[in-house]
Each structure stands twice: as structure tokens, then as C-alpha cells.
Amino acid sequence: MVYYFLSMFAVMKREMLSKKTVLLFGMLACLSGKAQNLPDSVVMTVGGKAVPLSEFTFIAQKNGEADFSNSKTLNEYVELFKNFKLKVVEAEAQGMDTTEAFTQELEGYEAQLKSSYWSDKTGEEEAVKAVYDRGNELLEFSYILIRMPRGNVLAKDSLPAYQEAMDVYERLQKGEDIDALGKAWYEEDKGLRIVYEHVPTLPPLRAPKVLERALYELPAGQLSLPVRTSVGYYIVKMHSRKAHPGLVRASHILISFKVDSVTRSKEEALAIAEEVLQKIQAEEDFAELAKTYSNDPGSAANGGTLRAFGLGEMVQPFEQAAFALNTPGEVSGLVESRFGYHIIKLIEKLPRPSFDTEKNSLQSAMAKNEHNFELYKAFDDRMKKEHDYVFYPDAYTELAELCNELFPSDSVFYETAKDMNKPLFSLQDQGFPQSEFARFMSAPQISTKTFALDFLQEAYDLFVRAASTAAEQSVFNEKHPEYAYLMQEYRDGILLFEISNREVWTKPVKKQASLEKKWIKALNKKYPVVINWEAITKLRK
Known part of the structure; x- marks a missing residue:
């Protein structure tokens, strides 16, 4: 992404680039790239701020755009990188890294980036797809x-x-x-x-x-x-x-048994419904009749039109009658439900929405309830495998037997189990004793399960997840050295955009090239730059 910025300044593109394009260009390549295992020496200082050699090489090589074996290409890149860092230092001097907008954007990217590490997107999609397929x-x-x-x-x-x-x-x-x-x-x-x-x-x-x-x-x-x-x-x-029969779009007119606080007799409602049906059969406009007669506050003003719905979403008599209609424009007879009498007009029949259409809503629903264990199972299993998870069932059985007499969240359960120190499981050869799990269960709102064994199992799954997450966090920087560089790159990219937008990009297009040149010259005078050419020369070897 940053090298793209630098190249852009070198050739002085005339068109204004959108902020999103500038900041997100090459993000996928970033996530798959690897930082070089080079000494953490300093490649240059800009305005007194040191730039690690490892950051320099990471940005240069992740997209394969800098050829370190070519002296000319490498020197050009050094110049572009230096100018990029000068602009970042200037943006910092103007306080652009202290604004609320900057903080929010950086935090949003950090959450997005962390999600790519702390999840198994393929596994989540497979879990959601399994639920979607059940709906067939x-x-x-x-x-x-x-x-x-x-x-x-x-x-x-x-x-x-x-x-x-x-x-x-x-x-x-x-x-x-x-x-x-x-x-x-x-x-x-x-x-x-x-x-x-x-x-x-x-x-x-x-x-x-x-x-x-x-x-x-x-x-x-x-x-x-x-x-x-x-x-x-x-x-x-x-x-x-x-x-699955698909969906139905329909309009309806409801003559309800209760209007506001007034209750109609079934006979009164039936008489009105029959009158409306006769008007429809006389080819009066259905939508206008709905606006006049329907007691459904959610659809009457729209001519009775309802959103598309499937089986199981409406009261049974209504949906059975709606799905029995076959031809668009076809109107049902009177359909009685607990709400009153309905007259239904078919608009169209639709296939079941695609997986891509339903995926987000299904995933959101799974994440909010006990199905989250299915949703995150692939990631949980991967963490267990990577951290050498071993389960000791005999120790778990001892706690399960306590559930005959005590509920796991009760203080007495903890008092009984606090001296039980057999390992329940281990991660990377570190044992987690029964007593530690009992203390974990004594915290409020660990589980909403009301059956003791279900509470115990859900709490155990959460305890293992918490322990494996902590184990992963302890080695995260070692496993993913590129994470810090990606965050630094995005941070600097935001500042680069803001300062360039203020100094050059909002000016007339014909003047941008000369303004850019003058600006770079001024920045080189304003901020001292020291380049470690010895370290850079070694990159060519």
C-alpha cells in the first residue's frame, strides 16, 4: 500500500484517488505476506524518528515491487520511502494523529485486522452453510x-x-x-x-x-x-x-376481531369481510380497499402489501392460504385466523433466498446464542491443536458427580471443589486444575443453562476457549511479526492521505505536480534525514 503511494508521487498521477482506494490497495496481499527476518537496525531517521530496517523491507517486498538486487531501483525506492516518511512526520506535527476521526478509523482497521487472525473464516462459513442447508x-x-x-x-x-x-x-x-x-x-x-x-x-x-x-x-x-x-x-x-417451497409476496386485507380497544363479534367482522370480498370480485382496486378497510397497521397504508415470507413466519391459516395461491393476481376467499378475517392477493412466488443473501443474518443469529460454539468450532479446534490440548476425562467426571448435589455456580460448589487439583486439561504441557475451573464458574453470568450438567459443559467449553486464547496471545507477536508492520503501515497511510489531501490533492489539477515538488523540497529542509546506506547496501547482497 505504501509503495503504491510512493510510486504515485513519483509519476505524479493527475487524477484524485479516493481515500478508500488509497488506504485499502493491496490489503489482501498484505495479509498473506511475511516480514523478512532481518536485524532490527535503523534504516533511516526522519525528523529525529527512527525507522526500523525491518519495516522498510516489509513494505518494499510484500508486493514484490522493489528489486533489492538492482541498485537503481533500490535507490529510487529509498528516495520515495524517505519522502513518504517526511509527509507522515509533517502530518504528526500538525496533530492529524490526535483527531477523533483518525482514532476511529485506525481502531476500525485494527478490529478488522485482528478478526482475520482471531477467527477461522472458512470454518465459520462452513458452519453457517450447514445451518442454511438444513433450511432446504x-x-x-x-x-x-x-x-x-x-x-x-x-x-x-x-x-x-x-x-x-x-x-x-x-x-x-x-x-x-x-x-x-x-x-x-x-x-x-x-x-x-x-x-x-x-x-x-x-x-x-x-x-x-x-x-x-x-x-x-x-x-x-x-x-x-x-x-x-x-x-x-x-x-x-x-x-x-x-x-423448502420458497417465498410468497402477497397483499392482504385484515378485518380484525378487535379495532383499537373495541372488540367486534365474529359475525360483525365476517359481514364486513364479505362486503369487501364482494367489492374485490366486482373488480374494485384491491390496494384502495386495503387502505380503506384493512385493520393491519403495518400494511394498510401500503395497499396491504407485505414483505416476502416463507412457511413458519405467519400464522398457519394465513400462510397455508397464501401458499395455495398459484397465479399472480389471484385472490383467496375469506381466511380466518386468531386475528380476524383475511383476504389475500398473490403478487408473486419467489425461490428461497441464496446462501449469500442469508449468510450474514444466519451468522449474526448463531453468534448471539448457544450456536456460537458451532460457528467458532473450527477456530477453537485449531487453537487446541496448535497448543497441544489434552483432556483428562476422569477429572471432569469428578466435577460432574458433584452436580448431583450442588449447582456449579453455587458458592458451596466452589468451596467443595477449591481443593480438587487434578488437571482437567493441559495446553502446551501446562495443566489447568479442577479448582481453577471451579473458580471460573463462580463468576457471574458464565452460562444461562439451568440444568447442572449443561451448565458445567458450557462453562468448560468457555474455560478452554479462554485458556487457549490466552496461550495464543502469549505467542502472537512471535507467530505474526507482520501484524505490527501492517498496523504501522495503515496508520501512516491515513496520515499520508490527510496531509496530501490538504497540501496538494484539493488544489487545481494543473498545479499539483509543481506543488508536490515544492512541498517535498520544503519538507527536506524542515526535517533532518539520516539514511543508513551501509544497511541498505547489504540488502543488495
């Missing part, structure tokens, strides 16, 4: 949930719910219908411990992670064994797995 099928199923006690639940306290779930599973295996059993049991229990639901459509990321995994592995027509989540045990019957 829409699942229809019924489930019965036997709740565990509310609040924090110890391992032993889950056994009654598990036994009850196994009893339900065995009854269903013998031929009882899950929907009939679930409805009857739910009504008898009044929803206190038993939950039943028929789910017509389930997109990805809508269920607890362990349940979602079990659902997508369950063939159509099959019954699952009890699946434990933090809230209880699910028994699932998979009714069907259907291909």
Missing part, C-alpha cells in the same frame, strides 16, 4: 415435553422427568397416537409440567441446539428417544420432511 427441508412434527423442575436443576433431580419421558416413549412405541396423548395430557396437566404442540413448520435456529440436532437427524415417520434440554425431555414424532 421444512420439518413437521409433534412433541410432548416433560418439564424438569423450574430454576436450577441438579443432575439427580432430572431422573423423575426422564423416567416419565421413557414411559411416554414406550406407550407411543406400542401404538398410541402422540397428538391424542399429548392433547389429553396437556389439558389434564393445564400446561404446568406437560407441554404438547404440533409444529407444522420449523426453520433452523428456532429450537434448542440439542433438540434441533435431533430433529434434523430424525427420519419422517420415526419417533425419537427422549431428548434432554435445559427445560426438560422432549419426545418427538416426525410427521414429514418437505422441500
Whole structure:
């Protein structure tokens, strides 16, 4: 990037370059380049500030634009580099490195650069793609949930719910219908411990992670064994797995059962809806009727037009009727939902959005919940491998057994475990004892899991991540010496742009070449420069 600046000044390009182009040119090449392993001597001092030889060679060679074997090319580069540093020193003298805008831009780049090191972008994309691919099928199923006690639940306290779930599973295996059993049991229990639901459509990321995994592995027509989540045990019957039908764009008119604070009778709403439908059938304008009659505040003013939607996003009667329409302009009959009566007009049917379209929203959703372990698994696994992670299951089992009597975040758990010093795992031959993990779990908000063993597992995964991150930080500069040069280069690039923009680039194009020449001459007089030609000469050997 900087060599690009220097070359630009040498040939005196006449066109104004955009700031983004100037600062970001060659960034990808920067990330893949390697700093030369040269002595950290000084190549020059500019205005009393030393410039390391290693910085000089890194910038020169990362894009392969400076030929150190050619004396003429090397000397030209030295002159350009010197002038570049003179401009940076002048920008610093004018306080351009102290402005809020400068700080924000540099911090933004630093966050972007760090992200390229502290992540596995390929692994993240593969994890997001796996979730996207699940969405190619829409699942229809019924489930019965036997709740565990509310609040924090110890391992032993889950056994009654598990036994009850196994009893339900065995009854269903013998031929009882899950929907009939679930409805009857739910009504008898009044929803206190038993939950039943028929789910017509389930997109990805809508269920607890362990349940979602079990659902997508369950063939159509099959019954699952009890699946434990933090809230209880699910028994699932998979009714069907259907291909994603795409999206629908539609307009609708809602005649609701309640308008503001006034509740209509079903008969009153039906009479108005039938009147509106007759007007539509008489070819009155649908959009104008929506503006006049619809009680949907989100769409009435737009003629009833809704955003494109897929199955599982609207109330079931509405979406079933919308997806049943086939021809653009086709209008449904009256469709009753819990909100009132709908009249739906099909605008168009669309394919499922592409992975590139959905990627960012899926990744954002994964990062905010328990699916973040899937999202960052590739990076976590790489850190474990690079730092020689070894797991000791017997030590973990001892802590898991404590979960029969104590919840991991309780102070009593820590008091019990603080003298347990078997290593749970090691990184680079450094052991991490049970007591240290127990102290880690005693911190607030480590996990939101309410089942003791789930809390223990999630906390352990976070503890290992924190330890491997610390191990990586301890060797980061040694592993990535180019990082400091990239930050210095970008910092100087911002200053170079700002000072050049002020002194030359905003002036008339015809005058820029002469202004540049005068400016360089003035800077050479203003700031003393000492060049270490002995060190530079060695570069040619």
C-alpha cells in the first residue's frame, strides 16, 4: 500500500484517488505476506524518528515491487520511502494523529485486522452453510415435553422427568397416537409440567441446539428417544420432511376481531369481510380497499402489501392460504385466523433466498446464542491443536458427580471443589486444575443453562476457549511479526492521505505536480534525514 503511494508521487498521477482506494490497495496481499527476518537496525531517521530496517523491507517486498538486487531501483525506492516518511512526520506535527476521526478509523482497521487472525473464516462459513442447508427441508412434527423442575436443576433431580419421558416413549412405541396423548395430557396437566404442540413448520435456529440436532437427524415417520434440554425431555414424532417451497409476496386485507380497544363479534367482522370480498370480485382496486378497510397497521397504508415470507413466519391459516395461491393476481376467499378475517392477493412466488443473501443474518443469529460454539468450532479446534490440548476425562467426571448435589455456580460448589487439583486439561504441557475451573464458574453470568450438567459443559467449553486464547496471545507477536508492520503501515497511510489531501490533492489539477515538488523540497529542509546506506547496501547482497 505504501509503495503504491510512493510510486504515485513519483509519476505524479493527475487524477484524485479516493481515500478508500488509497488506504485499502493491496490489503489482501498484505495479509498473506511475511516480514523478512532481518536485524532490527535503523534504516533511516526522519525528523529525529527512527525507522526500523525491518519495516522498510516489509513494505518494499510484500508486493514484490522493489528489486533489492538492482541498485537503481533500490535507490529510487529509498528516495520515495524517505519522502513518504517526511509527509507522515509533517502530518504528526500538525496533530492529524490526535483527531477523533483518525482514532476511529485506525481502531476500525485494527478490529478488522485482528478478526482475520482471531477467527477461522472458512470454518465459520462452513458452519453457517450447514445451518442454511438444513433450511432446504421444512420439518413437521409433534412433541410432548416433560418439564424438569423450574430454576436450577441438579443432575439427580432430572431422573423423575426422564423416567416419565421413557414411559411416554414406550406407550407411543406400542401404538398410541402422540397428538391424542399429548392433547389429553396437556389439558389434564393445564400446561404446568406437560407441554404438547404440533409444529407444522420449523426453520433452523428456532429450537434448542440439542433438540434441533435431533430433529434434523430424525427420519419422517420415526419417533425419537427422549431428548434432554435445559427445560426438560422432549419426545418427538416426525410427521414429514418437505422441500423448502420458497417465498410468497402477497397483499392482504385484515378485518380484525378487535379495532383499537373495541372488540367486534365474529359475525360483525365476517359481514364486513364479505362486503369487501364482494367489492374485490366486482373488480374494485384491491390496494384502495386495503387502505380503506384493512385493520393491519403495518400494511394498510401500503395497499396491504407485505414483505416476502416463507412457511413458519405467519400464522398457519394465513400462510397455508397464501401458499395455495398459484397465479399472480389471484385472490383467496375469506381466511380466518386468531386475528380476524383475511383476504389475500398473490403478487408473486419467489425461490428461497441464496446462501449469500442469508449468510450474514444466519451468522449474526448463531453468534448471539448457544450456536456460537458451532460457528467458532473450527477456530477453537485449531487453537487446541496448535497448543497441544489434552483432556483428562476422569477429572471432569469428578466435577460432574458433584452436580448431583450442588449447582456449579453455587458458592458451596466452589468451596467443595477449591481443593480438587487434578488437571482437567493441559495446553502446551501446562495443566489447568479442577479448582481453577471451579473458580471460573463462580463468576457471574458464565452460562444461562439451568440444568447442572449443561451448565458445567458450557462453562468448560468457555474455560478452554479462554485458556487457549490466552496461550495464543502469549505467542502472537512471535507467530505474526507482520501484524505490527501492517498496523504501522495503515496508520501512516491515513496520515499520508490527510496531509496530501490538504497540501496538494484539493488544489487545481494543473498545479499539483509543481506543488508536490515544492512541498517535498520544503519538507527536506524542515526535517533532518539520516539514511543508513551501509544497511541498505547489504540488502543488495
